[in-house]
Amino acid sequence: MKLADRVHRIQPSPTLVIDAKAKALKAEGIDIIGFGAGEPDFGTPINIREAAKRAIDEGHTRYTPVGGTDELKNAVIDKLQRDNGLTFSRDQISVACGAKHSLYNISQALIQEGDEVIIPAPYWVSYPDQVLLAGGTPVYIQTNEKTSFKITPEQLENAVTPRTKALILNSPSNPTGSAYSKEELQEIGKVCLRHDFIIISDDIYESLLYDGIPFFNIASAVPELLPRTIVVNGVSKTYAMTGWRIGYAAGPKDVIGAITKMQSQSTSNPSSVAQKAAVEALSGPQDAVAMMRGEFEKRRTYIVERLNAVADVSCFRSTGAFYAFPNVSAVYGKSFAGKVIRNSTELAAYFLDEARVAVVPGIAFGADNYIRLSYATSLDNIRTGIDRIEKAVKDLN
Numbered sequence: 001m002k003l004a005d006r007v008h009r010i011q012p013s014p015t016l017v018i019d020a021k022a023k024a025l026k027a028e029g030i031d032i033i034g035f036g037a038g039e040p041d042f043g044t045p046i047n048i049r050e051a052a053k054r055a056i057d058e059g060h061t062r063y064t065p066v067g068g069t070d071e072l073k074n075a076v077i078d079k080l081q082r083d084n085g086l087t088f089s090r091d092q093i094s095v096a097c098g099a100k101h102s103l104y105n106i107s108q109a110l111i112q113e114g115d116e117v118i119i120p121a122p123y124w125v126s127y128p129d130q131v132l133l134a135g136g137t138p139v140y141i142q143t144n145e146k147t148s149f150k151i152t153p154e155q156l157e158n159a160v161t162p163r164t165k166a167l168i169l170n171s172p173s174n175p176t177g178s179a180y181s182k183e184e185l186q187e188i189g190k191v192c193l194r195h196d197f198i199i200i201s202d203d204i205y206e207s208l209l210y211d212g213i214p215f216f217n218i219a220s221a222v223p224e225l226l227p228r229t230i231v232v233n234g235v236s237k238t239y240a241m242t243g244w245r246i247g248y249a250a251g252p253k254d255v256i257g258a259i260t261k262m263q264s265q266s267t268s269n270p271s272s273v274a275q276k277a278a279v280e281a282l283s284g285p286q287d288a289v290a291m292m293r294g295e296f297e298k299r300r301t302y303i304v305e306r307l308n309a310v311a312d313v314s315c316f317r318s319t320g321a322f323y324a325f326p327n328v329s330a331v332y333g334k335s336f337a338g339k340v341i342r343n344s345t346e347l348a349a350y351f352l353d354e355a356r357v358a359v360v361p362g363i364a365f366g367a368d369n370y371i372r373l374s375y376a377t378s379l380d381n382i383r384t385g386i387d388r389i390e391k392a393v394k395d396l397n
């Protein structure tokens, strides 16, 4: 069958592919340690599950308004005010089937042929492909551990052209775990103020920040940028609710109106039951969030230390999200059983076949010198997995 050209512009999400392969091996009874997952290993907190059960029993099982119920929009507005000091009205909020869906809607509503979108690399896998699907051109700013994987104001200035339509910021970052400080955002904000483009702020890892570091997005750091910032967030990562599919965008009325219109011709409203659960997540007790953050922080400290002790591996000390992003390029050129490992894809394949450990090759994030390990898995698994990686690296010559 002849498929539409747009299908060939993009790749299936590589992180979901690795995860599926690891799960398939596991199903065959092979003992795999999975560092591939991009989701918390905790269950959804009990109060949220109870709210969903109540929603079903109370008959919240029909269509809701396309962009979410007023109740959920109000909960989102309260959250943005409380946690971020940002003031929005209901017509500035649109709820979607996950933050990924919000980002997709935004790219479809804003970007067209000839538009450039600046994406700091390493980047989350879906940003470039969503821009490409919309007909736009991704413009990458390369970063590395020397600047803690953060773009500098100079780099941003150099990347801006008359065609720049938007900049995507993701702090804390997937895959690097790096996060911008208020001061750094203010410096970047100065460049943004000199030009006229939209800023898409993906705040999905907001609550997973360690070492006591406070969270800021660019609109809370530089209030003048609020009128052209679209804040994207959701309940997946903060509340261990990846399967519930609730995310949201907050921003200028015209953009929010456009994305809601597009959603009205695609998915309609996100699940009514999941919306009720999200209201409880955002408005109910927050102690489960602190508990999960504490666990992730312990694991972060452990995994970074262990990876740095592996010969030829050096790992940036991340301060957020749940990923370690070690530089493994010193391993490239070495071989196992006569076969040379040349890049992150071949190293990830080697780890899966010989060490029974699933990691995501850095090339998926536009950074071939690295691999990504999710530490959304138990300390026991992390210990066993890194032991295996350590041995597999030693076996190379």
Ligand SMILES: *Cc1c(COP(=O)(O)O)cnc(C)c1O
Pocket (backbone or CB within 6 Å): 038, 097, 098, 099, 100, 101, 124, 170, 173, 174, 202, 204, 233, 234, 235, 236, 237, 242, 245, 246, 247
């Ligand atoms: C997980 C993730 C998302 C998407 O989250 P959903 O709300 O589950 O769609 C968006 N951005 C980044 C950077 C992520 O890691």
